[in-house]
Amino acid sequence: MTSQQIIAGCRKNRRKEQNALHDRYKDKVMGICLRFARSEDEAKDLCQESFMKIFKSLKSARKIENLESWIHRITVNHAIDDYNKLKRRIDSEPFNQEEQPWFEDEKTIIERLDTIHLLEIINRLPTGFRMIFNLYMIDGFSHEEIAGKLQISTSTSRSQLTRAKRMVKNELKKIDMSYEKAI
C-alpha cells in the first residue's frame, strides 16, 4: 500500500489504512515519544495520543509530501502540547551560568554509546530540561522557536539548555570513568 493510499484511506476513517499506517510508523513514533516522555508507560500513552492526533490531522492536512517527516512533526508537536499542559515551577528562576562547551572526549563517548544509553541519559533530565535539550540538540529547533512553542523566554530556553548540557556532561563523565575502570 502506498503512502498516498494510506493517506486517502485514513482521511475516510477506514480502519484498514489506519492499521497500515500504525504498523509502518509505530516504532518510529515510539522512539520519538521515548525521548520526550518521563517513563516508558508515559511514552506508550504519548504514542497512542500521537496516533490519534495523526489520524485527526490527516483529515485536514492539505498536502503531505513526505509522510514520515510529517508524522515526526506531528508527534513532536503533540509532545510539546502535552508538555505545555504541565505546570512548571522553576522556569522563572534566574540562572546565570557560562556556556558549556563540548569537548573532543565527550564526542568520543557519544559516538561509542548506543542510542538506548543516550536515551537513558536524556531521560534522567528533569522534564523541562529534557524538553529543551531534545528540541534544540536533536530536533534542530532554534531558541526562538522553542521559546514560542513552550511559551517561555529565549533566555529561559538558553539557560535551561545550559543546565541540561551540564547534566548530560556529568553523566557522560561518569560513563567515561566507569569505562576507564573497566579497561
Added chain:
Amino acid sequence: MKKLSEKEIQRLLQSKFEDFKAPTPDNSWAKLNEALDTVGSQGAVLNYVKLGFAALVSIGLLFWYFQDTESGDLKVQNLTQSSPVEKEMSNSVTNEELVASRETESTIGSTPENQGKSSTSIVSNTDTGTPQINQNLGLILPEDEFTSSKEELNLVSNPKNPARTITKSEINRTDFGELASTRSGLLATISPYRFRAEQVPIDSNTVINKNSELFFDLSSFLLYDRLIPNQNDALFFENINSDLSLADRIGLKTKFGLVKPVSSLIDMELGVSYLLLQRNLTYNYQNAILDQVQNGQSNTTNENSGEKSAVHGLGISLGLQHKIGNKPYYQSIGLSMDVARMLSSKVIQVGDANREVFAEYQQFINLSYLTKRSLSDRYFLRIQPYLTYALSRTLPEAPIQMKPFGGGITIGLGRK
C-alpha cells in the same frame, strides 16, 4: 582538550536518533482501535452535554424574552393608570389581529350587560365612536386623545390596505395619550396571555417587594481545578499533569433559602445548599528535593496520585445582592460565600497508598448576576448565572492542593 562546536554535537546526536525505533507493545493497535471507537461515543456524550446546555440556555432566554414582553405590556397598562411614562413598545401589531379583536369585541360589547364589563372595550365600540372605558383598569382618557387613537386604528383596519401593520415608529409618532389608549386596548384584546398578565399587574416595585422571599434553586456548574504544589514541603515539582473528563467536571447544586431586603438596593441572602459532584481525577508529577535540583542534580522521581469520589456536600451560603439597571424586572449583582462540608469520604491516592479523607471543608466565593421574572402574583422565576472560585481546601498533608474554579447557571423558584 579540543573544544568542539555545538553544531558538531548536534549533528552527531541527530544521526544517532534519526533512525531510532523502539518496539511498541503487541496490543498497541488493539488499544488504538478501541480509542478510535470510543472517540465517536465520547463525541456523542459530549453532544448530549452540549445539547443539555443549549436547552438550558434556550429555556432561560425564552423566559427572558416573554417576561420582557410581558413587562413591556404591563408598563403601558400601568401608564394608562397614571404610572410614569414608559416608551418601550413591542414591535408591531398586525391588521389581522386588529380585525379579530374588533370582531370579538363587537360580540362581547353588543349586549347591554357586557357594556362596561369587558376590559377590552376601548377598541371595539366603533358604533358610537366613543371609548368604553375599562372599569377594571380604571382608564381615564380625554375624549380628544381617544379620538386620535381611534383614527389611527381606522387607518390600520382599512380594507384597502389589509396587510398593513402598525409599526413601532408609527405608534411612537402618537403622543402619550394615543399611545396609552391604543396599546392598552390592543394588547388586552389580542392576547389571552397578556390578559392574564394584566390581571396580575406587576412592575419593578411589585417584583421587588419589601418583604422576605423564599427560594429554591437548582444549579448546574462546571469546575476546573488548579493544582498547586504544597509550598510547605521542600519538594520540587517539575510538572503536574491532571486528567479529568468534561463529564466529571459537571456538578449539581440545590439551595433553599431566604432573601431579606436590608435597604432599597441591597438584599441579603441566606441559604442551605447541597451539592453533588462526581470526581475521578488522576494526576501525576515529577518531584525531587528542591535543593538537589537547584544544584543541577537530576534525582527526580515520578509519582502518580489521584482522587476518586462522588462528592456530597452540605453547606451554608451567605450573600448580598445589589440591585442594578433600570429595567422593569429585578436585576442585581451579588457576592456570596459558600462553606460546604463534604459528607462522603474521598479516596486520595498518593503513590501506591490509598487514604480516605472525611469531613473536608471547602469555601467558595461566588460572583453572580440575578434576575427575577414574575410567574404569578406570588411566585417568580430566578435566573442566576455565576462564577465561582475556591478560596481554600484543607488537605495540608497532600503534596498537591486542588482549588476548583468555574461557573454555572441557576434556575430557581421564589415565593414572596
